[in-house]
Amino acid sequence: MIPLTRPVVGKEEAAAVADVLASGWLTQGPRVEEFERRIAEYCQARHAVACSSCTTALHMALLTLGVGPGDEVIVPALTFIATANAVVHAGATPVLADVDPRTYNLDPAAAEAAITPRTRAIIAVHQIGLPADLDAFADISRRHAVPIVEDAACALGSRYRGRPVGGHAPLVCLSFHPRKVITTGEGGMVLTGDDEFARRLRLLRQHGMSVPDTQRHATRRLIVERYLCIGYNYRMSDLHAAVGIAQLARLDQIVARRRALAAAYDAAFADEPCLQTPYVPDFARPNYQSYALQLTAQASFGRDALLAKLRARGIAAKPGIMTIHREPAFGGRCAGALRHSEHASDSSLLLPLFPDMAPAQQQEVVATVRDAVRVLRDGTRGRKDSRPGRQRPLPATVSSPPAKEPIA
Ligand SMILES: Cc1ncc(COP(=O)(O)O)c(C=O)c1O
Structure with missing residues (x-):
């Protein structure tokens, strides 16, 4: 079979994982911090908060906006089910709107028509990596005071009006599932330009803990953490982040x-x-x-x-x-x-x-x-002719793939 997809992983990823194993720090720690810093830089976003998947990223993004029971969140009808599941996880109701038939992305006019007094957010999905019309959504957001969350699960490395996807909306969610352009095995991230959103996201992903483990362990002083809200265990591990850092170095080439x-x-x-x-x-x-x-x-x-x-x-x-x-x-x-x-x-x-x-x-x-x-x-048409078709030569744009290293 010629597969649908195959992640590009090689000796850099293996070495990065071996280093983490040898370090003795396996869960969310210095590698996660480094991965967040590098992704934020790549996407021109102020903050990046790593987590366990894009589904958990979307869940936290909605909670950060205060979405809860009784609220509605508009999502495209054509998307992976996780987009709508995250709304249900937050206790709210997904309201499905139609897509633009040319782009497969949420149609801004259909999304606007679906707004009601209970609408608390719109999730614009960059379907299969094609950026949605963010200016149109920003305009709707301004006029109706409804925030936009970007489901950019598939869109790391895509650009909207010349800027990387990830640096635009208040909350942008990424996936690092192996079906995406780069992978950590499983993983996700929320990008945001808002300091308070970032603070809340960091609490939510780690049980509501007031002080991250890295900070407590970095000092001989006794720091006793407090639990400031009902949070989740949505952490990314350093093992995953180490793979992500090696993968990010390949992103432009991929x-x-x-x-x-x-x-x-x-x-x-x-x-x-x-x-x-x-x-x-x-x-x-x-x-x-x-x-x-x-x-x-x-x-x-x-x-x-x-x-x-x-x-x-x-x-x-x-x-x-x-x-x-x-x-x-x-x-x-x-x-x-x-x-x-x-x-x-x-x-x-x-x-x-x-x-x-x-x-x-x-x-x-x-x-x-x-x-x-x-x-x-x-x-x-009623004919039985099944002779093989003429094989058209491929255009010159396709050259040999970069045969750098083995692909696992
Ligand atoms: C548009 C979209 N949103 C969300 C997700 C969920 O991502 P994850 O598997 O990282 O939770 C996917 C995964 O395929 C997706 O395509």
Whole structure:
């Protein structure tokens, strides 16, 4: 199988973990502090607070804003379920709004229309790494006095109007799950420009403890901590952070490679009338955490039929982003008003894309997709012709991957 994705990890990560093991300090400590400092610097954010996942980052971000029972939080209907789960974890109600059919991101007009007197926040998701229209959300935020939380789980390394994602909203949440552009195994972070938010986040992630362990252990003085609020154990460990520091050093190279591979896919599918390549607004420079194709109205066959053919031929493509409201956990129903989300979810597919993808692997994905589309199209027209399609050469943008070190 050509996999959908594969994290880039090598001897630097292994050495960093070995150093932490040898140090004797395994939980949240100096490596976490260093990782936070480096991510804050990269994203041009004032504070970075590491935690155990993006889901816990979102939960804490909402608590920091005072979201609780009786409140509503607007989220896109088309997103990973964790975005909405975090709202429920905070005791509030997620209100689903539709996405822009071109970008798959929350449509600012739909979000604004969903505002009620109970709305306490809007979560703008940078879906599969494509920045949402942050200026439009900032304008809504100002006019309605409703704060924006960015779910940037997939968007580290993306840019909005030239600036890194992470430095804009009051609260931005990142993920370091292995499906993201860099990973710590599991992990998350909240970025914020607000000193008081940062203080609350640091309390929430560590049981509400008034003094972090690092501070208590750094002195011979007796410091007895107090527990200032009901907090959580949402800590990141130093083992995870050490991997993250090594990964961050690779980020620019990884993103450049992902962009080159995406450009090659764009060129290879540009003339296929059944397929729509990703739309990128002028303000956005995505990291291509995923590469999504959408079936056009000219495709007389279903997305799942195409996926089945690809999987049978060794390509681990998968369905596009899920819709929240059609999952059993959220009612499991279609909702007429969320038609762009439903259509995007049903008609899109994600193709393999990973930094060490060899040109021959990408060539194989392209040839297999084009051939499968041709067979399905011709089949639905009643023909039986299944000769292999002409294999188009890949454009010159794809060079060999940086063969620096082994990929685990
Ligand atoms: C948009 C979005 N939000 C939140 C999450 C949750 O991230 P984590 O697995 O770090 O909790 C994901 C993970 O895939 C995601 O894609």
